[in-house]
Amino acid sequence: MERIYLDHAATSPVHPHAAEAMIPYLTDFFGNPSSIHHFGRQARAGLDEAREKIAAFIGASYNEIVFTGGGTEADNLAIIGYARANRQKGNHIITASTEHHGVLNACKLLETEGFEVTYLPVDEYGRISLKGLEAELKDNTILVSIMTANNETGILQPIKEIGALLKSHSAVFHTDAVQALGKHLINVEEMHIDMLAASAHKFNGPNGVGFLYVKQGIELSPILFGGEQERKRRAGTENTAGVIGMYRALEISLEHREARNEDYLSFRNLLLEKLFEADVKYVINGDAPYMLPNVLNLSFPGANVEQLLMNLDLEGIAVSSGSACTAGSVEPSHVLLSMHGENERSKSAVRFSFGYGNTSGQVEKTAQVLNKVLKRMKI
Numbered sequence: 271m272e273r274i275y276l277d278h279a280a281t282s283p284v285h286p287h288a289a290e291a292m293i294p295y296l297t298d299f300f301g302n303p304s305s306i307h308h309f310g311r312q313a314r315a316g317l318d319e320a321r322e323k324i325a326a327f328i329g330a331s332y333n334e335i336v337f338t339g340g341g342t343e344a345d346n347l348a349i350i351g352y353a354r355a356n357r358q359k360g361n362h363i364i365t366a367s368t369e370h371h372g373v374l375n376a377c378k379l380l381e382t383e384g385f386e387v388t389y390l391p392v393d394e395y396g397r398i399s400l401k402g403l404e405a406e407l408k409d410n411t412i413l414v415s416i417m418t419a420n421n422e423t424g425i426l427q428p429i430k431e432i433g434a435l436l437k438s439h440s441a442v443f444h445t446d447a448v449q450a451l452g453k454h455l456i457n458v459e460e461m462h463i464d465m466l467a468a469s470a471h472k473f474n475g476p477n478g479v480g481f482l483y484v485k486q487g488i489e490l491s492p493i494l495f496g497g498e499q500e501r502k503r504r505a506g507t508e509n510t511a512g513v514i515g516m517y518r519a520l521e522i523s524l525e526h527r528e529a530r531n532e533d534y535l536s537f538r539n540l541l542l543e544k545l546f547e548a549d550v551k552y553v554i555n556g557d558a559p560y561m562l563p564n565v566l567n568l569s570f571p572g573a574n575v576e577q578l579l580m581n582l583d584l585e586g587i588a589v590s591s592g593s594a595c596t597a598g599s600v601e602p603s604h605v606l607l608s609m610h611g612e613n614e615r616s617k618s619a620v621r622f623s624f625g626y627g628n629t630s631g632q633v634e635k636t637a638q639v640l641n642k643v644l645k646r647m648k649i
């Protein structure tokens with residue numbers, strides 16, 4: 271049975287060229303980049319080159335990139351690190367109710383430390399209101415954290431407009447660009463972004479490595495305690511091979527961005543067209559003009575999503591639900607709840623996410639299998 275992987279928003283395979291670029295840094299150039307001898311300098315040179323390139327890809331400078339152990343750590347460092355270091359400026363933070371838990375749980379922690387957090391609501395498409403954000407800005411607001419694209423729906427937030435709005439306010443702007451980077455063009459300078467979190471495994475780099483862009487002059491308190499790596503902002507020996515893999519993967523993603531995005535859009539349309547032809551009843555969670563091309567979140571009203579995912583897996587199709595399944599009951603995701611409230615739509619959502627290696631043949635097969643499974647489930 272051919273297995274079809276349509277869960278690239280969860281994680282995506284390492285691109286073979288990225289894997290190839292990593293190997294010498296696992297075998298020959300294995301030194302600790304902080305060591306001053308030849309072996310250390312070799313590793314440092316690779317790390318420096320990757321830092322330079324990654325910075326250039328997003329319109330940043332070399333010393334504005336902090337390597338981390340992934341997206342969650344980058345979000346945590348931005349939010350907790352900034353709030354703790356800048357407490358004297360104010361204690362109010364604004365974020366959105368649909369953020370990733372890497373942001374939401376960092377904010378929850380800060381609430382226990384005396385920070386006040388406003389969680390902006392979203393409309394039925396998952397977008398925040400700029401006017402709503404503006405209304406919540408106060409003199410003591412020090413940080414606004416709004417994600418570039420949502421991991422469950424692919425919905426894009428008005429990042430450029432938020433950056434422009436905050437130009438006239440002292441709050442800094444952090445964006446979680448974990449899902450967007452590599453698919454959506456980002457230039458931190460043009461978009462007035464002060465901090466940006468990224469994670470390699472979402473753009474065909476390895477798991478467990480990411481980075482935080484931190485605009486020059488921004489003070490962060492470290493959240494890890496140890497050595498003085500990454501200009502004292504992130505203790506711990508850098509994952510040199512991982513960083514090299516991340517840089518190559520991002521380079522490849524950006525090189526092929528337009529062609530790949532076109533493919534993903536055609537996959538999305540093909541899936542919807544085939545489901546429509548087969549008379550499958552679905553609702554799109556999101557708003558096509560404001561969505562990443564590779565994510566499609568569909569609700570199949572009446573479907574038991576746990577059963578649906580299990581049946582699809584048995585037929586070789588790997589997708590994910592917008593819900594956390596616990597002991598037989600389905601908890602709708604906080605994202606869908608924020609968009610639609612507690613209803614059938616929020617409980618029957620499936621996320622299809624396209625990526626490296628997918629073909630239109632696989633998408634057609636997915637539509638056929640989905641139709642078969644739903645009919646079998648009498649949906």
Ligand SMILES: Cc1ncc(COP(=O)(O)O)c(C=O)c1O
Pocket residue numbers: 279280339340341342343345370372417419420421446448449469470478479480
């Ligand atoms: C939007 C978003 N932010 C943060 C993360 C966390 O990234 P990581 O898995 O690298 O910790 C994810 C991963 O799913 C994500 O989708």
